[in-house]
Amino acid sequence: MLGRTYEGQHCSIAKSLEVVGERWSLLILRDVFTGAHRFDELQKSLGITRSVLSSRLDHLVQECVLERRRYQTRPDRYEYLATDKGLALWPVLMHLLDWGDRYYAGKSGPPRIVEHDGCGGRMNSELCCDTCGERLWPQTASVHPARLSRPRSRR
Numbered sequence: 461m462l463g464r465t466y467e468g469q470h471c472s473i474a475k476s477l478e479v480v481g482e483r484w485s486l487l488i489l490r491d492v493f494t495g496a497h498r499f500d501e502l503q504k505s506l507g508i509t510r511s512v513l514s515s516r517l518d519h520l521v522q523e524c525v526l527e528r529r530r531y532q533t534r535p536d537r538y539e540y541l542a543t544d545k546g547l548a549l550w551p552v553l554m555h556l557l558d559w560g561d562r563y564y565a566g567k568s569g570p571p572r573i574v575e576h577d578g579c580g581g582r583m584n585s586e587l588c589c590d591t592c593g594e595r596l597w598p599q600t601a602s603v604h605p606a607r608l609s610r611p612r613s614r615r
Contacts, residue, residue: 484513488517492526529541573605576596583601
């Protein structure tokens with residue numbers, strides 16, 4: 461089994477993998493970017509055990525990728541929001557999505573579509589809207605199953 465650290469690897473990629481290289485971490489971030497912020501929402505979406513999710517969330521909070529914010533008392537309940545450090549991973553995830561769509565989507569096409577909330581255009585491989593050219597971020601885009609996307613208008 462591989463260790464969780466890359467001792468002796470003096471490289472920013474190796475350090476980054478120590479923070480987000482575990483597969484659940486990237487999937488948690490994907491779901492946070494698409495609007496799942498509460499523990500139960502994340503667990504339902506990901507289908508992982510409470511202990512694994514709790515461990516991954518704690519790690520991402522400790523690394524300042526996510527911020528844990530209380531939204532309810534009695535009992536205390538928390539939501540998880542991306543920090544600036546976490547938001548900086550949006551392009552990484554969107555490039556992984558683009559790569560996966562290009563090489564693994566199959567005949568049915570990409571399973572998820574990223575659309576610009578402003579004009580309805582779709583994200584291109586440069587992470588910009590293919591209609592208006594604006595750079596897309598979690599605050600300006602929606603990610604949803606392809607079957608729910610709006611039909612493209614013919615020009």
